Amino acid sequence: MQAKTTILNLPTEEFVHPGTRACTGCGLAIAYRVGLKALGKDTILVVPPSCLTVLQGLFPIASTKLPCLNVTFASTAAAASGILATLKSQGKDNIKVAAWAGDGGTSDIGLQALSGAAERGENFIYLCYDNEGYMNTGVQRSGTTPMGAVTANTPFKGKLQQKKDVPAIMAAHNLSYVAACSAAYPLDLFDKIRKCMDMPGTKYIHIHIPCPPGWGYEARYGIKVGRLAVETGYYDLYEIVNGEFKLTAASEKLVEKRKLIPVREYFRSQSRFRILTDAQIAAIQNQIDAKWANYYKKDE
Amino acid sequence: MGTRNYRRKTSHSEHGPGDGGRTGSWRVERPVLNKSLCIPCKRNTEACFICWLLCPDVVISRTIPPKIDLEYCKGCGICAEECPTKAITMVDEAQFSEEEKEKE
Amino acid sequence: MNKEFIEIRWHGRGGQGAITAAKIVAGAAFVSGYSGVVMAPSFGTERRGAPVMTSLKISKEKIYDLSPIETPDIIVVLDHLLLNEADVVCGLKPGGVIVLNTPKAFESYNFKGYRLATADITAISVEAGLPHGMVNTGIIGSLEKATNLLGMDILIKGIEEEFRTRRPEKNSLAAKIAFEKTVAGG
């Protein structure tokens, strides 16, 4: 088993410059910064339009020190395939390809290309940073916006539908590696990227990304909000290695503790959930409890 | 002044700091480190560095003491919020004189 | 028949190999000195078993007109049942040739104003050792017997080249037997 990375042995080399256009307290900026450390220098990035496009910089200045191809919204995974094919034809097997796309670019418009690439077994890492909405265009609902969240186009009733479970969709492609991470647990993200890097075919990593303007919390609380999602059992950290599901990191510890923070605390930490009623929260709490009862059962 | 002879005819960006400008100007509050509370400072050994790990803007150094690059720090306050010993506090920018600001 | 410019229309069923047969004749014509050769399958949704058409134009000069054949000199029918399904003689020039694969006797047909040639290619092909229903090489022998267009040698060479990995001798044998057994009207 791979030793867990600590802050002290995390690589010190930075691949992102300061002074980006990311919002103050951007959760993506944390995950991206640490994620690139895991990927390392010999990586080519593929990025569709998203907050990351802005974070990465406007011509002629790039905030990222890695080579990156900006591509159209729906084509991320296909473009990654094209770079891979080139590297293969050039015999450059030391260079990795990593796609970073938002939740809209993954769960909605980019899903077809992603499914195609995953089915073909293209050897790259796909990272979906999930801030649960179209934040770059001003906070509209996406496939992964959770039920009850008020967005610019679900302004009064909040989103009425459940969050799309993208990791499950990807797991259905029989991938060697699927993982769920959070910007609030950057070392877990680092270890998961490192773990899957040399696995065959497409690897999918989903990252929960707290977003101060989109979720409605003060920038300083970003890590706390992300952590609450995990500690309430609302968003789980896990990995699926060759089909085997396993909770990891903080979520794994929650199984041992047998104690979840009430999800109400998570909802009340953000203004986007302001319209959720006590009854609705209770219903969601029931869903979470049922899910965790299942985890506990497996643990016994 | 034209750009006809610019090196590239495509949108081909090269990396460097400050794409968003001197983003330190975005700051409303400034992180201030109290070395007497900071773990690596107190122990004078590499330790903790949570502020470095969680900084979204790569402006905190992994040094003893950790240094904050105020030219680019946007003042999000995550470092202050996450510091286990409360060694960093967020202080209203208005409390720093113009003169001091220029010095930075 | 004007041998400077010849138009042949092939009628078969999807999967029967009319296109391959026409392609073999096209190739043989080209090496015989016809610099203009254009072979065009009927365009669209070809489905196995459905009637299909292929047109072949052969000319001493480069062909610029790729439009479908309207007035063929020769019609080749790979399955006699197509006579009931399609107007196969449509546009055939007066005195034009009909080459027909049929188990029925030559005398049982009456195409007024045209020259008919028949052979039971289906039986001949089996006799040559080909699987039942493979008629696209045998029919070439009948075509040559009926028209004396290119000569058997060059056609046999074309067949063996096209089928070099798939029973070339049996395919050329089918054409040879068909050439012998074809009954052609005057």
Added chain:
Amino acid sequence: MHIIENGNVAAALGVRLCHVNVIAAYPITPQTPLTEKLSEYVEAGEMQAEYIPVESEHSALAVCIAASSAGARSFTATSSNGLLYMHEQVQWAAGARLSLVMCVVNRAVGAPWNVWNDQQDSISQRDTGWIQIYCCDHQQIIDSVIKAYWLAEKVSIPIMVCYDGYILSHTYMPFEVPEQEKVDKFLPPFRPDYALNPEEPANLNTVTLPDVRMDVRGELAHGYMEIRYLLHEEMRTSLTAAAEAEKRFADIFGRGGDPYVEPYLCDDAEYIAVGLGSLTYQLRVSVDTLRKEGIKVGVMGVRFYRPFPDEAVAKALKGKKGVIVYEKALSYGYEGALASDLKSALYEHLAGTGKLPFVQNFIAGIGGRDIKTDDLTQTLRAATKNRVSKEPVWIGLKL
């Protein structure tokens, strides 16, 4: 060596001769046999290339865009709605200045569904910043693919090699397959100005501002407008590069001609029929017929449609009485795009000279309607007597 094959195979052989590194394709009639053939070459080891069977045309061009950005010579092909589905990527490839070659096997677009030939698909991509070349026979298809790689890599502009679906794609005719050594002499290996790599990292196609901006070295870099202007300017100057390609090709292979237009009996003609693709070869038959009747008529195929060779076109049409434009596509609500382009070129170069010919527009073969040579002859004959109509006239319309 001459072989008899269909147009799709001619294109595939051209791609193979160019040592393309990456091929991405999605099936669509009538293009499918072309990329099937390429998959055969790759699987049989006759071609060293990566073949990516993508899940859509949008992704097919995405693969090529990315592959080309990483330094690979790339190819895809499509038709009809496949091309329309690619449209976003088509624009992207041009803006990113990628040296791609794509075969467009011309087919009508939906709705309603129709798999047969017209040219609405590629004409609808006229303004995307791609060079468009139209082919009349298989020799032009295979030669154009080879020339297109040279030109695309020379000017960093992607190229569509267009040829009529079925009429060329599925029709067999003899053509000469260029020798590999000669192709290698004509087309050097692909060496792009920049290819994505970690040693020299760059972020490509980033958000670009309306105005110019200082780069990290303190030099002023373009704004979006400058980047787009240069695409236009270099498309215009690629006309010169196309002539160079044609000359180099002729020197090595001993065939070729005018890179822009292909005139037939035009010198002494009073009336000239103009079109794109195989239709202009069919029109030669009509011209021969009308010449026998004493009508001084010629036909000119426009091979290079974008950038538009306005000077060459105007020169060829100068002093003529009438220009009769046959098109398999149109700009709905007005007229055929080629007719408009010709009028514009004529006005630009001949206005005030008193030598402006009339322009008659015919629309033919929409959705694969048979174009009978007799119909072409009759319409052409009629147009040489009088201009038939200000509005485009649809040939063979049964209303």
